[in-house]
Amino acid sequence: MATPSRKDSHGAGVYLPEANNALSPEETALEQVCQPEKIKCLQGNITKWSVVSDKSPRSSAAWGCGSVDRHGFESNCCSCLDQGSGKSHVPLALEEELVSASQLEEEELDPDLAPDMEEEEAEEEEENDLGDPAVQSAVHNSQTLDHLAPLPFRPSLPSAGSAARHFGPQLPAPDPSLLCSPPTSWPLRLSLPSHLTQLHPQHQRILKQQQQQGRPRSPPAKKWPQQPDSYANLMTQKEKDWVVRVQMVQLQSENPRLDDYYYQEYYQKLEKKQADEELLGQRSRFESLKLVTPYIQKAEAYESVVRIEGSLGQVAVSTCFTPRRAIDAVPHGTQEQETAAASSQRLWVLYRIEKMFLQLLEIEDGQQDAPAQPRDSEQRSSRVEKLFQALKAQGQNNLEAADDGFLQALSVGKGKALVARLLPILPRDRAVSLLLAITRHLPFLVKRDVADQALQMLFQPLSKCIRHLTFRELLQGLQGLMRLPPGSSERPITMVLQNQFGISLLYALLSHGEQLVSLNSSLKEPSSDHSAWTDMVVLTAWEIAQMPTASLAEPLAFPSNLLPLFCHHVDKQLVQKLEARMEYVTVEIRS
């Protein structure tokens, strides 16, 4: 639909602020009635009503003034009051009528002529100054009115009162909820004012606010046209229902959690909140409605082309889905073999990422819905493995290096998010292989990431993974950084140190290594591993010391055992230099 619907609370009616006036004596009632300003005339199916102008006030006295039905009209009729003298009671009558009319069930009235039930925003906000808080209509309950004698009413508001508007007053459509309320009959009984609580809480608040403000909202010279809207309800209820039904059909889906994720989540949260509220004893709980689409069997796919035996060619069949389908125009062409052009390559990577994301979402959903079911976990782990393979998969040309598919995915921001979400659910060895691939190609990734700095999101899951590394694997990872690539005198580590993610990862790795070494005394014995480790540490320390402090990136997390680690392996002078750099950094972090 083109327009957002009014999201205002369709909460009940106007709040009649003077709570103490429930069934006030006539005089007060009438006085209040006579305040012209804030009252608007009911727009509605006034044709049925005729005003009895010389009606005695007594009949409406008991009722007090200005009952407002739940549909929020204010019988204002002070403007119509002005038409005649001494007709102050008329509005009361009017109100009563209109209120009772609105209360009256559709069964008793011709639905098409039913007064418009829907609240208007303006009307809702208007305070009915007639001061009877008595009728506070709830949204979903129909109120009954006490002491209402059925009074015929005819609006006497002719042109004199109304401005020269060429639009008639609006009549909101009949509210279907009205149809469902239990039938009431004449005379209707007035309910007590305590129904304020049944208003939508937002509406309550607004009304209270207005009450406090003294209702300055209605402009004094408001000329509300009193003529009945004779064109109202051109669209019958049946037609409206039909449109709604068509819309509902369009909305139905096999998998609402997938198709309409946000609404389902929102509704769940809302329900949860209400359940909590109810537990806490808040009685004014209102049922929030949920969109429930009707389950309609979808028609089977029709045959677009009907072939009659023995005929030559096709017969054109028109159905509601395709008015006319003259030829069988389905493309059967072969896919063009696209060369590894840059754009198509990128598109291919993006396409892969999307597919993998769908798989990931499926896995995550399965995790959410049915945790720890034995046969499902089998299925789940196979899905995870499939996803891992998809991630590692190669691009279009099989000539590319092994890690390439993975690296391509990581070059895209969304790919990084995918990996970050995937790492926690991967089994250890798979996660480790990803981690090692990342460390191996760290400089490349860092270079690629300069634009959006999205590597950070990988740090958390990676650091968790690092804690599970064995010493060997750790060494493997670090060694990659130390190797001098051919044709360059700069080790990859130099570049890594300049990038936040790189340096954080490096520190995390070193810290883990230190932890392993300190915990496992066997590693301290001279062995190739140990010497490799020592070399690594020394080299790293040296590199860090070499770097001007300014270009050292700030790590995301600074492990506490790094400095001691360096102390063990490196001479004092170097340690001092390191300290200077790192402390600068740690101060930054702490501050």
Added chain:
Amino acid sequence: MNYMPGTASLIEDIDKKHLVLLRDGRTLIGFLRSIDQFANLVLHQTVERIHVGKKYGDIPRGIFVVRGENVVLLGEIDLEKESDTPLQQVSIEEI
């Protein structure tokens, strides 16, 4: 909203005064009488409003049937607040 909670629908807007902006830039104001599933609209007592600077002029048009795809946006007009506008109405000849 009672019909379809959590969705937007024009059902509740029926018989109310609306301002409709069309894709060709026209502004129509009228009572929304009928809709369908494509958001085709039937506007009653429609007036085309032309704005020039701070002034505007109305051309009464009668009944409009607007095809849904041509609507940019539409919104309900609050009948009371309609008169509180800084704009000044002039005759259409002037516009």
